[in-house]
Amino acid sequence: MIRYRKLGYVELMVTDLERSAAFYRDIVGLEPAGEGPDGGRRFRCSEDPYAVVLHKARQPGFRRGGWMLEDERQFASLHAALKSAGVAFESLGDAECKSRGLGRATRTVEPNLGATLEFYLLPAATPPKPFVPTLAKIQRLGHVVWATPQYEEANAFFRDVLNFAQSDSLGEGITFYRAFPNPYHHGIGIGRAARNHFHHLNFMVTEIDDVGRGLARLKAKDVPVVYGPGRHPASTSVFLYFLDPDGMTLEYSFGMEEFPEIGARAPRRLEPTPANFDSWGSYRDPRMSTTGEIAAYKVTGAA
Numbered sequence: 001m002i003r004y005r006k007l008g009y010v011e012l013m014v015t016d017l018e019r020s021a022a023f024y025r026d027i028v029g030l031e032p033a034g035e036g037p038d039g040g041r042r043f044r045c046s047e048d049p050y051a052v053v054l055h056k057a058r059q060p061g062f063r064r065g066g067w068m069l070e071d072e073r074q075f076a077s078l079h080a081a082l083k084s085a086g087v088a089f090e091s092l093g094d095a096e097c098k099s100r101g102l103g104r105a106t107r108t109v110e111p112n113l114g115a116t117l118e119f120y121l122l123p124a125a126t127p128p129k130p131f132v133p134t135l136a137k138i139q140r141l142g143h144v145v146w147a148t149p150q151y152e153e154a155n156a157f158f159r160d161v162l163n164f165a166q167s168d169s170l171g172e173g174i175t176f177y178r179a180f181p182n183p184y185h186h187g188i189g190i191g192r193a194a195r196n197h198f199h200h201l202n203f204m205v206t207e208i209d210d211v212g213r214g215l216a217r218l219k220a221k222d223v224p225v226v227y228g229p230g231r232h233p234a235s236t237s238v239f240l241y242f243l244d245p246d247g248m249t250l251e252y253s254f255g256m257e258e259f260p261e262i263g264a265r266a267p268r269r270l271e272p273t274p275a276n277f278d279s280w281g282s283y284r285d286p287r288m289s290t291t292g293e294i295a296a297y298k299v300t301g302a303a
């Protein structure tokens with residue numbers, strides 16, 4: 001039983017690094033946190049050293065994501081689970097860990113989405129540093145969602161191999177999971193689509209005013225708002241989705257159901273009606289969640 005702390009970082013591919021770095025700082029409200037080893041731009045929005053890294057690429061999309069494990073012992077559980085599922089994985093070398101500010105990490109590729117997933121701990125001597133908001137009072141990186149034609153298989157991988165806990169699904173079109181025993185309703189979502197793609201990245205904010213002010217800021221800067229403000233009945237979150245300069249979908253959300261580790265309610269299947277996606281009935285722009293590839297990566301290192 002693998003135990004997680006949280007979704008720790010998401011690395012995105014953008015076509016114009018300067019343009020996107022300015023957007024994530026001045027519109028989204030992330031704090032620049034220096035450069036990674038390959039010129040990636042790091043940003044903070046929590047007590048961690050970084051939560052988002054932007055990389056220059058020809059196509060926008062998802063490069064990789066990192067889940068913080070609960071402790072050192074979880075690596076053995078993770079490796080055993082991947083091994084018994086026949087899924088290749090590799091340990092990051094010391095040099096890569098050091099340059100990326102990680103203490104220890106294992107990397108694998110989700111066999112259906114093709115998404116690169118990393119599982120890590122920070123170095124033991126990493127003091128938490130408060131995030132000082134400048135725009136939205138972001139609390140944390142909330143969740144990442146992908147979509148795939150291999151919907152059942154991807155769901156089975158996260159649920160049965162990685163021990164993610166299912167919270168809810170909307171029909172047979174999208175399912176939400178928490179990185180057990182993280183309490184928040186979802187840290188990932190898996191949607192059904194005709195091709196594998198990145199769907200959206202979420203930031204959880206502190207108050208409803210962050211959503212209202214975000215809406216005003218986005219409109220003032222002509223940033224496309226593609227869904228919301230509205231409320232997702234499944235998670236109870238108030239949401240606002242908008243597009244980054246490459247057209248990738250980002251989300252602010254306020255509030256979310258929290259689950260106890262023991263005695264959590266059973267997952268529900270909600271009918272995929274418009275009201276079950278948004279009880280406020282806002283307009284959903286067809287550009288939402290259409291842009292963003294999933295970077296290919298092949299595991300070659302040794303476990």
Ligand SMILES: [Fe+2]
Pocket residue numbers: 143145200202251
């Ligand atoms: Fe979301």
